[in-house]
Amino acid sequence: MASLGASVLINKPLAQGLLTGKYDPDHPPVFATGDHRLRKVWFTSEALRIISDGLRPLRGRFGDSPAALTRVALQVCLQRDENAAVLVGFTRPEQVEANLTAVGTPLTDDELAFVRATLGRLQQNLDANSEVFLDEKEAGR
Numbered sequence: 001m002a003s004l005g006a007s008v009l010i011n012k013p014l015a016q017g018l019l020t021g022k023y024d025p026d027h028p029p030v031f032a033t034g035d036h037r038l039r040k041v042w043f044t045s046e047a048l049r050i051i052s053d054g055l056r057p058l059r060g061r062f063g064d065s066p067a068a069l070t071r072v073a074l075q076v077c078l079q080r081d082e083n084a085a086v087l088v089g090f091t092r093p094e095q096v097e098a099n100l101t102a103v104g105t106p107l108t109d110d111e112l113a114f115v116r117a118t119l120g121r122l123q124q125n126l127d128a129n130s131e132v133f134l135d136e137k138e139a140g141r
Contacts, residue, residue, distance in 0.1 A: 013076075
């Protein structure tokens with residue numbers, strides 16, 4: 001992209017918190033009426049279990065804390081291209097500070113390859129087990 005004089009803006013690098021491991025499959029989040037996440041299968045127990053299992057290799061290599069997983073997700077995005085910028089959402093000011101301090105050191109080439117392979121498998125498992133939107137799944141019955 002840099003050779004073309006273009007930059008890359010990456011939106012939702014933490015996948016609405018899913019890549020930080022903050023959601024418990026045994027206690028899926030409850031969202032207010034009208035919240036767009038109510039439409040997404042990713043926030044159901046079944047999908048959260050797939051995500052949790054898919055994050056296990058990353059937890060084993062980089063640490064189990066949300067900060068460790070946040071660092072991995074943000075670094076993969078930032079290291080995608082030298083002109084990459086990352087747009088991280090937040091709901092509380094504390095999240096801004098947590099995201100900025102979690103960035104840490106860049107990943108090595110070996111670490112990047114490991115993360116990309118791990119997240120690729122996770123994406124394949126999610127795709128194989130469900131549609132993204134619950135209302136599309138119900139409409140197709």
